Amino acid sequence: MSANTLTIARRIINQLIRDRRTIALVVIVPLVIASLIGVSVPDKSILDYTAPAMLAFLILFFGFLLTGISVLRERTQGTMERLMASPVSRLDIVGGYLLGFLLFALIQTLIIFFYMVYVLKINYYGELWQILVFQVLIGIGAVCLGTFFSVLAKNEFQMVQFIPLIIIPQLFLCGVLWPVSQMPDYLQWLANCLPLTYGVDGMRAMMLQGQGLLDIGKEIGVLAGYAVALLVLAALTLRRGVSG
Amino acid sequence: MTTPGNQVSGQAVEADRVSFNYSRLKVLEGLSFGVPRGISFGLLGPNGAGKTTLIRLLVGLLRPGAGTIRVLGQSPSPRVAHLIGYMPQLPSLYAELSIIQNVEFFARIYRLNDRDERKRRVEAVIKLVDMWEHRNDSVMRLSGGMKQRASLACAIVHNPPLLFLDEPTVGLDPELRVTFWDYFASLTRSGATLIISSHTMDDAAHCDRLAFMRDGRFVAQGTPAELRQATGHPEATLEDAFLYFIKQGKKDVG
Numbered sequence: 001m002s003a004n005t006l007t008i009a010r011r012i013i014n015q016l017i018r019d020r021r022t023i024a025l026v027v028i029v030p031l032v033i034a035s036l037i038g039v040s041v042p043d044k045s046i047l048d049y050t051a052p053a054m055l056a057f058l059i060l061f062f063g064f065l066l067t068g069i070s071v072l073r074e075r076t077q078g079t080m081e082r083l084m085a086s087p088v089s090r091l092d093i094v095g096g097y098l099l100g101f102l103l104f105a106l107i108q109t110l111i112i113f114f115y116m117v118y119v120l121k122i123n124y125y126g127e128l129w130q131i132l133v134f135q136v137l138i139g140i141g142a143v144c145l146g147t148f149f150s151v152l153a154k155n156e157f158q159m160v161q162f163i164p165l166i167i168i169p170q171l172f173l174c175g176v177l178w179p180v181s182q183m184p185d186y187l188q189w190l191a192n193c194l195p196l197t198y199g200v201d202g203m204r205a206m207m208l209q210g211q212g213l214l215d216i217g218k219e220i221g222v223l224a225g226y227a228v229a230l231l232v233l234a235a236l237t238l239r240r241g242v243s244g
Numbered sequence: 245m246t247t248p249g250n251q252v253s254g255q256a257v258e259a260d261r262v263s264f265n266y267s268r269l270k271v272l273e274g275l276s277f278g279v280p281r282g283i284s285f286g287l288l289g290p291n292g293a294g295k296t297t298l299i300r301l302l303v304g305l306l307r308p309g310a311g312t313i314r315v316l317g318q319s320p321s322p323r324v325a326h327l328i329g330y331m332p333q334l335p336s337l338y339a340e341l342s343i344i345q346n347v348e349f350f351a352r353i354y355r356l357n358d359r360d361e362r363k364r365r366v367e368a369v370i371k372l373v374d375m376w377e378h379r380n381d382s383v384m385r386l387s388g389g390m391k392q393r394a395s396l397a398c399a400i401v402h403n404p405p406l407l408f409l410d411e412p413t414v415g416l417d418p419e420l421r422v423t424f425w426d427y428f429a430s431l432t433r434s435g436a437t438l439i440i441s442s443h444t445m446d447d448a449a450h451c452d453r454l455a456f457m458r459d460g461r462f463v464a465q466g467t468p469a470e471l472r473q474a475t476g477h478p479e480a481t482l483e484d485a486f487l488y489f490i491k492q493g494k495k496d497v498g
Contacts, residue, residue, distance in 0.1 A: 007352045011338065018340040018382065078336035082398075085303040086353045087326040
């Protein structure tokens with residue numbers, strides 16, 4: 001990891017820390033969403049079954065949103081152009097975003113997880129640290145996804161349109177609300193192409209069946225592959241975003 | 245202060261028949277020019293003349309559709325970027341961060357790795373733009389002129405031998421404009437080369453050499469005195485000279 005990557009990550013963290021309203025939203029919004037899920041699900045057993053999938057979905061959603069909007073704002077304010085004219089490489093920039101935003105995505109992840117466990121009293125099996133490591137992996141994927149799509153969007157309005165296009169379909173297709181196996185074959189094929197399917201499967205395997213990281217190698221491999229591919233694509237397309 | 249202009253030999257900037265299109269729109273057409281080291285070179289022209297596009301080509305943010313560009317003897321790329329300072333037209337600062345955090349960030353990015361040297365340079369440039377008292381203020385709370393000053397500090401913190409300044413005096417009050425030009429003159433005296441875009445003739449008078457731009461072409465190049473004399477009227481201002489060359493078509497008087 002280069003010094004430039006760390007410098008960019010530190011700057012992003014400083015920026016968000018100084019933006020108190022955003023920090024408040026980073027903490028409060030996940031609590032509101034988790035509470036709504038908790039009070040709206042009528043049966044405790046349904047909540048236990050749904051919670052791992054919702055955790056995976058919320059990590060993806062908040063990571064995508066926070067990163068996507070922040071990176072896009074950097075482009076529209078001209079600071080990205082300034083950075084692209086400096087000696088840093090595109091991989092430094094994308095790597096810096098990944099590190100910086102990952103911290104906040106993880107804070108949100110931990111808030112949701114511990115709220116669900118200690119306030120909503122959901123039951124889970126498996127090692128806590130292994131579940132958290134897997135959540136980190138989903139968070140990395142979410143940040144990479146947000147960075148990549150922010151390069152494709154030219155303004156905030158377009159970026160927000162990516163949420164119903166990229167994130168919401170995964171809520172319906174990836175086994176969060178109903179099992180993938182009950183969907184038509186062509187939708188199952190589509191679900192197998194989407195990263196959240198592997199996030200949901202991995203979380204359920206760990207939290208409901210007590211499996212460990214070694215047991216969900218396929219899910220980890222696919223999510224890591226997605227993250228690396230998106231990171232490289234984001235770095236490759238970054239210049240296009242600047243020259244508009 | 246070191247004499248950054250002596251770090252590499254040859255012309256600071258060379259462009260040979262450079263053209264650039266945005267889709268089907270011709271923005272720059274067949275620009276050829278050279279900028280010797282240690283001078284201020286003004287790109288003068290109305291909005292839409294292609295000044296910003298040319299600067300973005302020179303700093304490597306865009307690639308020419310045709311022609312070649314050499315900056316400090318190399319093609320514009322990250323390899324040469326640490327020798328270049330770039331002040332975009334927008335202040336382009338991190339609004340949530342303070343001035344000192346912004347300048348420190350760019351100092352690190354531009355390889356000022358020694359902690360003491362970095363601290364010294366950051367303090368020096370913030371004092372230079374007369375913002376030391378406001379160093380801990382968030383950029384979002386600053387006025388337009390203050391943002392311009394902070395932006396300049398970010399561009400010069402690494403003491404680059406070549407500086408691209410895109411409309412650096414826009415939004416400045418007359419007193420601060422004079423301060424900026426005094427500083428630009430001190431930079432060229434120390435060996436640095438400045439490429440400055442502007443659409444005001446007040447700025448043009450301060451430059452060592454000028455290129456008048458219109459519709460993506462150079463209509464004239466030369467020193468301010470040469471351009472005025474070429475009109476044939478001893479009393480001609482640079483504004484008169486600009487209008488004269490627009491009517492005449494392309495001329496190279498230098």
